[in-house]
Amino acid sequence: MIPAAFDYVRPQSVEEACSALADAGDEAKVLAGGQSLLPLLRLRLAYPTALVDVGRLAELQGIRDESDHVFIGSMATHYDVVRSPLINAECPLVAMATATVADPAVRHRGTFGGSLAHADPAGDLPAVALALDCTFVVRSGSGEREIPAADFFVDYLEPALSPEEILLGVRVPKLGPGWGYHYEKFHRTAQSWAIVGVAAAVRRSNGSIEEARIGLTNMASIPVRARAAETALRGVAITPAVPGETNGGADPVRDACGDAAADTSPPADLHAQPDYRRHLARVLTHRAVLTAARA
C-alpha cells in the first residue's frame, strides 16, 4: 500500500527531537526502526502529519551496565540486544524473547524501544518488561520522568507516553543468582506474531520454586502478569526435575499453572479464539516455568 503524504524530520539530538515533537503537535509520530509504524502508514491505518526520526540518535543507542540494572537505550536494535554479552549474562530473558521476534531482517531494523513504545500486546517484549518489573525512562521538553512497567501499557497500542515524549531507554533490573528464565512463544510460522507467549523468571532453592514472575503475551489488550499462577507456584517442588521422568502421576507445577489464564481477556482473531488462548496460556506457562526452573 501507499502511505499518505507526511513531513519527515531527522533531528540531531534528543533535545531537538523533543522540540520538533512539541512544534508538530498531536499529529507527529516518533519514527524508530519503522517496522511497526510504516506498515500502519502503508495500510493507511495512521495518518501522522510528520515523522520525527530518532533512529540514528547516538544518545538513544547503547546497552550499559548500571550497577543494579542494565540500561538498554531505546534505539538498540533487536539484533544488538540478542548479541549483547551484558544482556545475555544479566537479563537473559530479554535476549531469549528478542531472539523470537520476527526474522533477521526485522531484527536488524526494529528497536527495543520501538517495540515497547508500540505497546502491542502481541509483541514479545512488553510481557518481558512487565515480568522483570522494568523501569521506562522518558523525556519531553519539560523534563525526564520514570514510568514503572506496570503503568506503561495503558491499552492496545497505547503506551503511557504523551505525544511529546520520547522513550530514552529502559532499566532492566538484574535479578542476580538463583534465577532461571524462559520465553515460550507459540506461533504458526517462524515470522509470525505470538498467538500466546509466556515470559517466565523463576527463583529456585532446594528443588522448589521460591518465586515466579510470569508475563503473558497476547492474552489481553495489554501484556499481563499471571498473578494467580505466580502465587500458586510459590514453594512448589520442581518435578519432574528432568524431562521425561515420571512422578507417580503427581504434577504440582502443572497444577499450579492451572490458573495461568485467570483475569485475562484474550482476543479473538483468525489465529485463535479466546478459549483456545486460555488453554494455551495454561500449557505454555507450565512449560515456560518448568524450563526456567530447570535452567
Added chain:
Amino acid sequence: MTEVGRARRRKEDARLVTGRTRWTDNIQLPGMLYVAFLRSPMAHARIIRVDTGAAAAQPGVVAVFSGRDFADEQGSLPCAWPVTEDLVVPDHPPMAVSEVRYVGEAVACVVATDRYKAADALSAIEIDYEPLPAVLDMTEALTEASPRVHEAGNKAFTWRFAGGDIEAAFDGAPVVVERTYVQQRLIPSAMEPRAVVATPDGEGFTVYSATQIPHILRVMLAMTTGIPEHRLRVVAPDVGGGFGSKLQVTAEEVLTLLITRRLGRPVKWTESRSEGNLTVHHGRDQLQRVAVAAELDGRIRGVKVDLLADMGAYLMLVTPGVPLLGAFMYNGIYKMDAYDFACTGVFTTKMPTDAYRGAGRPEATYALERLIDELAAEVGLDPLELRRRNWIKHEEFPYTTIAGLTYDSGNYEAATDRAMTLFGYDKLRAEQADRRDRRDPVQLGIGTSTYTEMCGLAPSRVLGSLAYGAGGWEHAGVRMLPTGKVEVVTGSTAHGQGHATAWSQIVADALGVPFDDVAVLHGDTAVASRGMDTYGSRSLTVGGIAVLQACEKVKEKARQVAAHMMEASADDVEYTAGAFRVRGTGTARTIQEIALAVFAAHDLPDGFEPALDADATYDPANFSFPHGTHLCAIEVDTETGASRIRSYVAVDDVGKVVNPLIVEGQVHGGLAQGIAQALFEEAVYDSEGNLLTTTMTDYLLPSAADLPEFVTDRTETPATSNPLGVKGVGEAGTIASTPAVVNAIVDALRPYGVHDVRMPCTPERVWRALNGGAA
C-alpha cells in the same frame, strides 16, 4: 557428456536474483502516468451515484474515471472455457458500471502524475451504494431462497462424467467410505506483484504485463477492446512467478490499455500486496463429497465424486474449467470398475477463482489420497499395502484408466520402494506404535500420497472435446546466426521456470553447439509471434519438444549444405558432435562453418533459401503422467495442537530429466506450496463478504524456517509419448504434498477417534478435533 541431464546452474538467475533486469514495474517511459483503482468496499451493492469531481481537482490528478466512462468500450472480461452449452456466463465489465459483486472489484480510478498522488485522490471519490445481500456459502447459494449474485441464478453449470457401472460398484459393496472435504480458498502469492504498463506505439499500443500468457493476452485484449490484433504488441518482460495467477486477462490490463488509448500517454499500474490479496484470482475453494466402494480385502470397486466449486462472482479465463482438470484424476493410479463425477459451479459474491498451481489436480489428488487412507483404516490395512493392492502394476502400462486416459508409462512399485527405504518406514511405524502405547503427549503420524497427474497441457483435440477455447500446441523457432551462435524463440513464456537454461541444454545437444552459445527469446509477441504460453507443466513436454523438432529441421538443412560443400551425397553425411562428416573420410564441416556459408550464400545447393533456421509447432499426442510417492512424518503435540513435520521424503518420477537442479527447485517449491495449503494458508471472508486475509500477517505463507529438510529422489520411467521422454514437474510437489501432510496429521490422531481435520490444519483446529469439537 550430453548437456541434457547436467545440473547446470540457471543462466538467468544472476539477473533475476539481483533484480538487474526488466521487471514491468521497472519500466519508465517519458510522460508516464500512474493509475490507482478504487475498489468496492461492499460484497454486493448497486452503484447509485459516483462523483469524481473532488478527486479530479486534487493536485497531480490528470483524470478520474468510473465504470460509466468505459461502459461503451470496455467489453466483458473473457471466459475461454464454456464447459457446458448451458453455462451461465455473466457479463463481466472490467470496471463495475451499475453493480458490484465482490469486495475489491474496481469501481473507479485516478490517473495522476505519480503513484502517491493517484493513491491520495482515491479517497476523494464519492460513491453511493445501495447494499444488496452477500452470497457466501455455496450450499446456501444453491437453495431457492438464496439471494442471487446474477439474475440468471447462482448455478453456473453442472458437468458430469462417468465410466463403468457406478451403481453396480456401490450396490452391495462390503465397504463404503464417504467423506466431505473442504478445499479452502487460497491466494496465489507470486513474489512479483502484478503490474501493467501500456503505451501508445506508432499506430497501435504496446502492453507490458507481468503475465504468464502474452500470446493469449494479445488475442483477448484485441477481442475485448476491439483494438485490431496487429496494432497490439504484448510483452511479458521478466516475470517473477505466477503459479497460475498470471494466467489471466485481468481488469487492470484492459483498463490500463483503455486509459492509455483515452489519454494518449503511457500509464502504469502496479498492485500492492493487499490489493493483490483482494483481486488476484483465488485458487481452490471446492466442497468435495467423495465416496469409495471396496471389497473387504481393500480392492476398490468404484469412486463417486460430487463437487461444488466456488466460481466467485464472475467467470474469468478458465474459471469453470479448473474442476474439470481434476475430473480425470479422482481415480489416480488405481484400477477400479466404475467412476462417477459431477461438479456444479456456483456463483458467490467473492473474488473469482481460477487456475492455481495444479488447477483441479491438487484438489482431486487430495480427496482421493485422503479417502484411500480412510479406506485403509476402515479395512485395517497399512495405507501403502492398500495402495499396492489397487494400483496399476508397472507391467500393465500403457493402461487406459476408468476415466478414459491412457497412462503411457509408470512404475509405482519402484517409486514407493525407494521412498519407503529413504523414509525408514518400518522404523517410524514402530516409533509410532511405541508413542501410542506410552500415550506420549507428542504423537507421531505417517502420511502417504501416491499421486499421478496429467501434465503437458494438452493435445488440441482433447481440449476441443472439452470445449476449451484454444489448442494446446507450442511453437519454437531456432536460428543459427552467421557467427555460429544460436537464437531460440519459444512460445512458452518463462516466469521463473528456467526455460533459458533448459532450452539451451536441449539445443546444445541437438545442434552440437556450446551451452553458452544459445540465447532464448520469449515473452514478446513481436519477437515470439506464436505461442500458447506457460501453465499446466507444459513447457518442457510441449514447448521443449517443439524446440527439439525445430533443431532437427535446422540440422537437416545444415546437412544439405554440408553435403554440397563437401561434394558428397546428403545420405553419406553423418552428424556427430557439432560437425557433419562424410562417412569414411576425414572431411568435415562444423555447424558454425555452415552457418557462415549460409549467411554468405555464395554457393548453396540449388533452391536452398539462405537461412539456417526453422520453425516447429508441436501438438502433443497425449498428456504426460508424472507420478511419485511422498511420505511425511509429523509430530503432533496433543496438548497444544501444534504439528511439526519431522521428515518428508519425495520420490518423483518425472521421466527423463533435462536439468536435475531445476527439477529439484520445482519439487522444493511445489512441496512448500502444497504443505502451505495443508498447514498455513486460507483466504477468509467474514459474514459480510469482506476479505479478512489482506496482509501477510493474516494470510500465512511459510518460509524456509517453517519447512523441514526435504529428502528428494527420483525414479526414471521415461514417457513414451514424446521424443525426450519427459513428463513435467511444475505442479508435482504441490499436488502430492497436501494429502501427505494431512494424512500424517490424521494418522497421528486416529487413536483419539479423529478422522479428519479441516485445512489448513491449524493448531487450534487440531486441538478442537482432539477435544471432540468440530475441526
